[in-house]
Amino acid sequence: MAEPAAPRSRIPLTLSRKALLIVALPLLFQILLVVAFHAMKQRYDEDNRWHLHSHEVMAQADGVLRLLTEVEAALRGYVLTGDPDFAKPYDRAMREMPAALASLQVRVQEDPRPHESAGRLAELARQRLDAAEEVFILKDTAATEKAAAAIRTGQGAELMDEFRAEMDRFNTEEQQLAADRRAAVDASRVRLNRFVLVASGLTLLAALTPLLLVSGVARRVEALAQNVRRFGAGEPMRPLGRGTDEIAELDRALRRLTEDLASASRRLTTVLDSMGEGLYQIDRQGRLVYMNPAAERLLGYRLDEIRGQPMHELIHNRAPDGTERPAATCPLVGVVRDGVVQRSTEDHFVRKDGSLLTVQYTSAPILSDGRATGAVLTFQDSTERQRAETALRESEATQRAIVENMLGGLIVTEPSGFVELVNPAAETIFGYPREELVGQHLSLLVPPQAAPDPRVYLKTAAGKALGRITEWEGRRKNGEVFPFELSMFEFHTNTGRHFAGSVRDISERREVERLKKEFLSTVSHELRTPLTSLRGSLGLISGGVLGDISDEAREVVEIAERNCVRLIGLVNDILDLERLESGRMELRLEEVTLSSILQRSAESVMGMASAHGVSIKVPATLARVRGDADRLVQVVINLLSNAVKFSPRDGAVTVSALTAGPWVEVRVADRGRGVPAALRDAIFERFKQVEASDARQKGGTGLGLAICKAIVEQHGGRIGVESEEGRGSTFWFRVPAVGVLTERQPPQDVPVVILEQRPECRAALTMLLSERGHPVVAAATLAETVPALGAHAVSLLLLGTPPGGLSARECREGLRGVAGLEPLPISALGELSHPDLPETLMVFLARRSEDSLLKALQADAEDEGETGDVLLVDDDQALLGVLARQLLQRGISVRVATTGREAVRRGLLKPPRLLVLDLGLPDGEGSDVVKQLQQDPRLATLPLLVYTGRDLSREQEEALRLGPTRFLTKSRATDDQFLALVSDLMGSPSPTEERA
């Protein structure tokens, strides 16, 4: 709210200042007047004085004249008469003259105006006097004649005339002066009079100013008072105008006050209006003075309806049951009467419509000088609150009932382990009554092995048990140690953190488990024993060992045997599954190559597969897994046999493997009848087969997949099936992988180009290499290869099945021409010689590339286990290629080495069936190789074909023997001869010497 602006540029004119002005100004004025008057009066006086002075001077001058005249007269008289009586005035005059002159002088001198005349007068007077004196003297001295003469001469008269003339002049002057001065005096007087008049007028006026000021103030005070009155009456106030004095201040303050009051009033009203609580005010008689809207709402009355009515009688005189509640006993009435505050959490008011309102209220007296002049009551509808309270109580009761009645034991402790709550079930379990547990530390319940420090034990246990279901041992009151299952959790309330455990005594369960375990082992023995006899007997009969039997008998026995086997299988499966599911199947986890698992499984199933006319394709893979090899084989066999069973004749079951993150996924795909969507999860359950007749037709116990699932899940993996009805199924499972990459990283930046016509070969090769971290570019035709070669700094190209009908040689020439790539022999990499790799693999290595790649590839081969029937050793890589190809074409697997050391190493690692050695290895290594190999008993009998560029002497030949040894001279050998020797050496164990 804006205040009337006080002018800031001037000095604020407060009332006191105004008062000061009112007094000071006139005073000042008066003083000034007085001063002026005084000044004027002084002037007047002055003028008057001078005026008088002039007259005085004249008088004085007259005096002098008179004296002179007297002197003259006296002198004459004396002189003439000689009467001494004339001498007396003469003496007297002569005596007085100086004084008179002097005083005339003085007087004249006082006058600021020039006084030459006066001076002359004086002079003349003196002269006359002198003259008179002379005369006198003359007379005195009896020179009367002289004296008389003197008089007669009239010097004196001249002088007197001069003097008189001068006197006249002087007097004229003086008179003029006197006249002037008189005028001045008159003027002064007039001025003075005028001044007095004016001054009086002004003084009168001045006297009016205070009047004005005072009236102004009075007016404004009156206006202020009016404003106050107006405010009191609720009317708007009039502005007071600008001003800087206390009244303006007062006005502003008043305004502020009024605004504050107004806003306070508004706030109060707002509060009262928006309160959710009802509020009403009663006077000393209990009559309603004011009620806020909420009260109106709650009670159903409007304020103007019941203002002035006694509230008790209106809303509070009836109890809920209808009985009267007299005012005398009503505590609310007592508020006013006794001046005390009353509160209630549950009471009832009667609404306008007669219905009851449950309330809680507070009532306080309005006090004035210690006496109550009324009361204010606030109340709220506590129906909700009561409902809530009731609900809460009920809920608490329910929860308590739950806790009390639940079968499981419940113990709640605070964080340091002191028991806060136990339920009856817990009491029963531990054998302590509630009172003996609550407030005690949990250490009371720990088993003996928790000693010496139960608290530490508990703390560790808590760490393991929190948030899980775990099993522990506890001690009952009677000392008995027993096992229990604990579900431990924590929770927070506003009293803090709590730990709680649900406890279940599992002694019985343990017992049951123990019995079950015993049962299993008993059963396994009990079931298997008769089965042994059964199977054995039937086997013997059907094996024909016990004599001939008729065909029919045989057939029947075979039926029995088959079913016996099936029964055995079932028993095994059940026991397996039981163990698996209860987690007691012990898996021997180790690193195994997936390949070995797949191969073993495939081999196992091969017989059955070919019986069904179904082929199985197993991929090449370098993946390794962590698992129990036998169990995993069991899984794969299971999946494969299922796949075979449900594949159509001449169909194929395809196995694939891929790495997905930390897992290896094995997929077995068939083109059988598929699994309907609804059954995809169910088939992994026990005894579930897709069709009920399956068990009969296809065999199988229905447990196979359940067992697979259990095994896979025991490995931490998962199993599942993707299938479309009628379109085949792909069963997959995942198990943990072991790192595929070995420590030795191949050069990553060398892309390998694969030229292979057949897509499955391409895929297999690509996978092989990518698993090893080599970037791969796969091409199907020569045409595709060329740009690939151009685009990358290819060092290696793998040529599988030559594309498009070209011969291997044509390819070779083509590639050599294009990219300067030279072919190198690479052995079929042992384990990987299987359907999906091409029969021959020609490796082209750019001459310019590093040896390291070749070494790496060679080394790779080592990892997979040395296989390869023939070990070719030659430093001439081109020749190696030629030889290798020749052998490969004949289905003979080869390994290569380009140095003697390498040859020895590989030979020792796994002895080949035949060693083909170039004697001309650098540094005489060729013969070294033989010498070293001769040391090893395993290799000393190795068939050896020595390839040499020169003829050898007999002694040399002798020295170079291992097992059966042949010699071939390079220049003279033909391919055919070479091959013949190789097959010879590989075929027969007996050595035959032959020179070629």
Place this chain on the structure above:
Amino acid sequence: MKILIIDDENDIRRIARLGLERVGKMEVVDAGSGPEGVEKARAEKPDAVLLDVMMPGQDGPATLQSLRSDPLTASIPVIFLTAKALTSEVERLRSLGAAGVLTKPFDAMTLAAQVRAVLEAK
């Protein structure tokens, strides 16, 4: 080759005998209990003993102990026959000093071969 079969089950002894004799062409003696087996072993000095694990009274391992403690029979290779095929069980039995472990039910037709394989591997 002479094999001693120790098993408390008649039928199993019979089947095993037939399998070993008729298919494996071996000579067979048998005993129905641990103690009897030990005696027979002393008397007959077989080349190998097929020993059932679960027998009442003196069970397989105890019988093995017995055999080993007697210098006459200590060196005879013993092959356990067990219905429990658990790897741990097999290893346990092996660790007791058996030459091998065969599981039941066995195939009478191949029993002899299996026995031979175990002995040869030794």
